[in-house]
Amino acid sequence: MNKRLAAALILIVFAPASADAHLVQSGMGPIYDGISHFGLSPEDFLPVIALAFLAGLRGPLHARLTLATVTIAWLAGGILSLSGITWPAIFLPALTAVLFLLIGGLLASNAELPPALCMVLAVALGIVRGAGDMAGVTASPSHALALVGMTASVFVIFALAASVTLPLQRLWMIIAARVSGSWLAALGLLFAGWILRYGARVQ
Amino acid sequence: MRKATPLLLLLLALMPSEAFAHIVKGEAIGFVSGFEHPISGLDHIIAMVAVGLWGAQLGAPAIWLLPVTFPMVMAFGGFLGLIGVPLPGSEIAIALSGVCLGAAVLTEFRPPLWVAAVLVGTFGLFHGYAHGAELPPGQNALLYSIGFILATGLLHATGITIGLVHRWPWGQWALRGAGAAVMCGGMFFLWGAVA
Numbered sequence: 001m002n003k004r005l006a007a008a009l010i011l012i013v014f015a016p017a018s019a020d021a022h023l024v025q026s027g028m029g030p031i032y033d034g035i036s037h038f039g040l041s042p043e044d045f046l047p048v049i050a051l052a053f054l055a056g057l058r059g060p061l062h063a064r065l066t067l068a069t070v071t072i073a074w075l076a077g078g079i080l081s082l083s084g085i086t087w088p089a090i091f092l093p094a095l096t097a098v099l100f101l102l103i104g105g106l107l108a109s110n111a112e113l114p115p116a117l118c119m120v121l122a123v124a125l126g127i128v129r130g131a132g133d134m135a136g137v138t139a140s141p142s143h144a145l146a147l148v149g150m151t152a153s154v155f156v157i158f159a160l161a162a163s164v165t166l167p168l169q170r171l172w173m174i175i176a177a178r179v180s181g182s183w184l185a186a187l188g189l190l191f192a193g194w195i196l197r198y199g200a201r202v203q
Numbered sequence: 204m205r206k207a208t209p210l211l212l213l214l215l216a217l218m219p220s221e222a223f224a225h226i227v228k229g230e231a232i233g234f235v236s237g238f239e240h241p242i243s244g245l246d247h248i249i250a251m252v253a254v255g256l257w258g259a260q261l262g263a264p265a266i267w268l269l270p271v272t273f274p275m276v277m278a279f280g281g282f283l284g285l286i287g288v289p290l291p292g293s294e295i296a297i298a299l300s301g302v303c304l305g306a307a308v309l310t311e312f313r314p315p316l317w318v319a320a321v322l323v324g325t326f327g328l329f330h331g332y333a334h335g336a337e338l339p340p341g342q343n344a345l346l347y348s349i350g351f352i353l354a355t356g357l358l359h360a361t362g363i364t365i366g367l368v369h370r371w372p373w374g375q376w377a378l379r380g381a382g383a384a385v386m387c388g389g390m391f392f393l394w395g396a397v398a
Contacts, residue, residue: 043345093344108271175267182271183352186278190351193285193335194344 034149073126107181255362284335301389308382
């Protein structure tokens, strides 16, 4: 695909719009609402990208297993919330902060992880964020389709991000990935502190 | 497509603050406020740029290790400030960071890597604490933090970019001059903090 066309399409899809709580109204149907929601939620795409970088740095096996796991876990987490489970107020944001810190720290240190541990991280991230995305949302066909859209976005963004780090040969790109991990860990620390002080306003 | 992918991912990560999905109506927009906070004080700016300058002087791996250390430890300091842990003397320590980091750049001080990391981390702790204690309520926590971390990282990157002139003889002198300027700025703020 032409690079400029691809860039333009992605920018159009993720162009900012006014947003209500929980689900974005893209006007293009529930699946695109879900896709837009993922693209407009830093608490979703940042850890996905970081986890993809981490798995990609470890190799194709890690990346493939983690890709499948995080996608399925995200779907499962969303289903849990849609099924009516109510989460305590700061539970999901607090876990999100912990995951930021954990994933970011592991990426910053370029830790040698076994595939199973990557998958455990993927399960944790998928369930927490999937549940957070659909928290407080009533079960309906449109919301289920939105969850499908979100999950598809997770799959695509993870695959793209992992593909960036998989073939890395240049040291400076590996360093850039590790620096991004340190930033994510820092973000998790600040977010955790904020939750403890003010309580969470982001689910 | 492969070359465009990192840029596209970066664009996604830098979405405008008006467009975020999880927000309760009435909350202030956080990203811009968070981005402005580290650059709201010259004492913070000169220290964070100096970290990048010093890292560039020291070369690899310090050139990327120091700017990694500073935000993480700074965030920990911010965490302490947010939860109310007392850390007295933060303003003096912030001013001292300008003096010490400026002196390090001026003299091309080359300690062992762990010493440099500890020094930078210590100052980062106090910088972060000051920010954390000042963070206002009514902000979107995550977007504020993203803006905050991004601004800090960009200041480091600015310092590193400037520090790349170190490869030339005239650049080495220019860097030392910049270090002197940072040190003077730190002394000015130290005077203000203790007077």
